[in-house]
Amino acid sequence: MKNKNRFLVKFTVVTAMIGLFSPSVSMKPNAQALNSYSATLSQLSVSLLNTAEAQAQRSRANVRTSTRARPATRPAARPATRPATRPVNRNVNVNRNVNVNRNVNVNRNVNVNNRYYGGHGHGYGHYHGRAIVAFTSGLIIGSMVAASTMPATCTTVVANGISYRRCGSSYYQPFYQGDTLVYRVVASPY
Amino acid sequence: MELYKKLLSATGVVLLLAGTGLFAEEQSPKDIMKKAFEYIDSMDQYAFKAVIVDHEPTDDGKINKYRFDVSVKVDRPGKLRVDTKGYLRDRSNYLNNGVYTMMDHGFNYYGQLKTPETIDDALDYIFEKYGIRSPLAQLIYSNMHERAKFVTSKNFGTMMVDGIECDYIAFSNYLREVHIWVAKGDEPLVKAYSIIDKTGEDDYRINTSVTWDTHAQISDSDFVFRVPKGAEKISVQSAY
Numbered sequence: 335m336k337n338k339n340r341f342l343v344k345f346t347v348v349t350a351m352i353g354l355f356s357p358s359v360s361m362k363p364n365a366q367a368l369n370s371y372s373a374t375l376s377q378l379s380v381s382l383l384n385t386a387e388a389q390a391q392r393s394r395a396n397v398r399t400s401t402r403a404r405p406a407t408r409p410a411a412r413p414a415t416r417p418a419t420r421p422v423n424r425n426v427n428v429n430r431n432v433n434v435n436r437n438v439n440v441n442r443n444v445n446v447n448n449r450y451y452g453g454h455g456h457g458y459g460h461y462h463g464r465a466i467v468a469f470t471s472g473l474i475i476g477s478m479v480a481a482s483t484m485p486a487t488c489t490t491v492v493a494n495g496i497s498y499r500r501c502g503s504s505y506y507q508p509f510y511q512g513d514t515l516v517y518r519v520v521a522s523p524y
Numbered sequence: 525m526e527l528y529k530k531l532l533s534a535t536g537v538v539l540l541l542a543g544t545g546l547f548a549e550e551q552s553p554k555d556i557m558k559k560a561f562e563y564i565d566s567m568d569q570y571a572f573k574a575v576i577v578d579h580e581p582t583d584d585g586k587i588n589k590y591r592f593d594v595s596v597k598v599d600r601p602g603k604l605r606v607d608t609k610g611y612l613r614d615r616s617n618y619l620n621n622g623v624y625t626m627m628d629h630g631f632n633y634y635g636q637l638k639t640p641e642t643i644d645d646a647l648d649y650i651f652e653k654y655g656i657r658s659p660l661a662q663l664i665y666s667n668m669h670e671r672a673k674f675v676t677s678k679n680f681g682t683m684m685v686d687g688i689e690c691d692y693i694a695f696s697n698y699l700r701e702v703h704i705w706v707a708k709g710d711e712p713l714v715k716a717y718s719i720i721d722k723t724g725e726d727d728y729r730i731n732t733s734v735t736w737d738t739h740a741q742i743s744d745s746d747f748v749f750r751v752p753k754g755a756e757k758i759s760v761q762s763a764y
Contacts (some may be wrong), residue, residue, distance in 0.1 A: 497633075510635040512655035512763025
C-alpha cells in the first residue's frame with residue numbers, strides 16, 4: 335500500500351511537470367509567420383466583414399482612365415519607407431503549427447489569366463490593343479468608347495436591324511467586348 | 525518498477541501529451557479547401573448571395589471601394605443564373621443548356637453565345653474564346669479543388685465569421701494570395717474569401733462574403749432568359 339501511494343505521488347509529480355513544460359503553454363501569435371503573407375489577420379477581418387462602407391462612387395467614373403490595367407510607371411519595388419513589419423492583432427487566436435508547403439504545385443503557367451480571381455472589370459480597358467476611352471465629341475471612326483461614359487441625352491436608332499446610339503451627328507454601335515459593354519464610333523448608317 | 529506501473533505511467537504521459545495538442549491532428553489547408561470544394565461539387569442545386577468589395581488603391585494613397593451584390597443559382601449540370609448589381613453594373617447572366625446570355629438592364633442590351641452544355645465546359649469556353657469571366661466562378665465550378673494551384677499554404681487556425689466558426693486558411697503563388705474562411709462541421713461551406721493581387725506595390729484586393737442557401741427553391745424558369753421589353757440584341761466579340 336505504501337509503495338502504491340509513493341508511486342501515485344511520483345506519477346502525479348511527473349505528469350504535472352510534463353504538463354507545465356508542454357509546448358502548448360506558450361502559445362502566442364507568430365508575427366513573423368503572418369508577415370510572410372502580405373495581409374494580416376487584423377486587416378482582413380476588418381475589411382472583409384465591414385462591407386457596408388463600400389460606396390458606388392459613380393462620380394469618379396469620369397476621371398478614371400484605366401483601373402484593371404496597372405500603370406506602366408508604377409514602381410517595381412515597394413517604397414523604402416514601408417514598415418518592415420505590419421501591425422498584427424495580438425489578441426487573435428493563432429495556430430502556431432503553420433503548415434507551409436513550399437514545393438507544392440509550382441506551375442507558373444496556371445492561373446495567370448484571372449479566370450477565377452478577377453474582379454468585375456470596372457475600368458475602360460483596351461480593345462485589341464486600342465484604348466477604350468471616355469466619351470467625347472469628335473472621336474474618329476473606329477474609336478472605342480466606354481459604355482458607362484455615354485451621355486444619357488443620346489438617342490437610340492435602328493438601321494437595317496442594327497441598333498445604334500446617335501449623339502449629335504455621330505453614331506455609335508454597341509457590342510460586348512468579352513464581358514465589357516463598349517461602343518464603336520461608326521459612319522452614319524443612313 | 526512493476527509492469528503495470530510502467531504501463532500506467534506511459535498511458536498517463538500519452539494522455540497528457542495528447543491533451544497538449546502535440547498529437548492533435550491538424551488538417552492541412554489543402555485538405556480543408558478540397559473538402560469545401562468537394563462539398564460544392566456534391567450539391568446538384570444550390571443558391572447563394574455574395575457581397576463583393578473591390579479595394580482599389582489610388583495613386584494618392586487612398587482606397588476606392590466598389591461594391592457588388594451578386595445572387596447565384598446553380599442547377600447542375602447545365603443551368604446557371606448570376607445577377608450582379610453594383611458599381612456601373614446591373615447585369616444578369618444566364619446559362620441554359622448551351623446558351624449563354626448577358627443582359628445589361630441599365631442599357632437594355634443583351635448578347636448571346638452558344639456554348640457547351642455543362643456549366644464547367646461553358647465557363648471554360650466563354651473565358652477561353654471570348655475573355656468572359658463569370659462572377660464567382662470559383663464557387664460554381666464542380667472541380668475547383670483541381671484547378672486551384674498555389675505554391676504555399678497556411679492554416680491560421682479558427683476564426684468566427686458571421687457567428688460561425690471557420691477554418692482560416694490561405695494560399696499563395698507569385699501572382700496572388702487567397703485567404704479563405706471555411707465553416708467547420710458537416711457543411712464545409714466557404715463563408716468568405718479575400719484575393720490579394722501581389723503584382724503591384726500596393727494591396728489591391730477583392731473581398732467576398734457569402735450567404736449560402738443550400739436548400740433553395742429553384743425552378744427551371746429561373747434560368748430561362750426572357751427578352752425585356754425594348755431590349756436589343758448586340759454582338760459579342762472576343763476580348764482577345
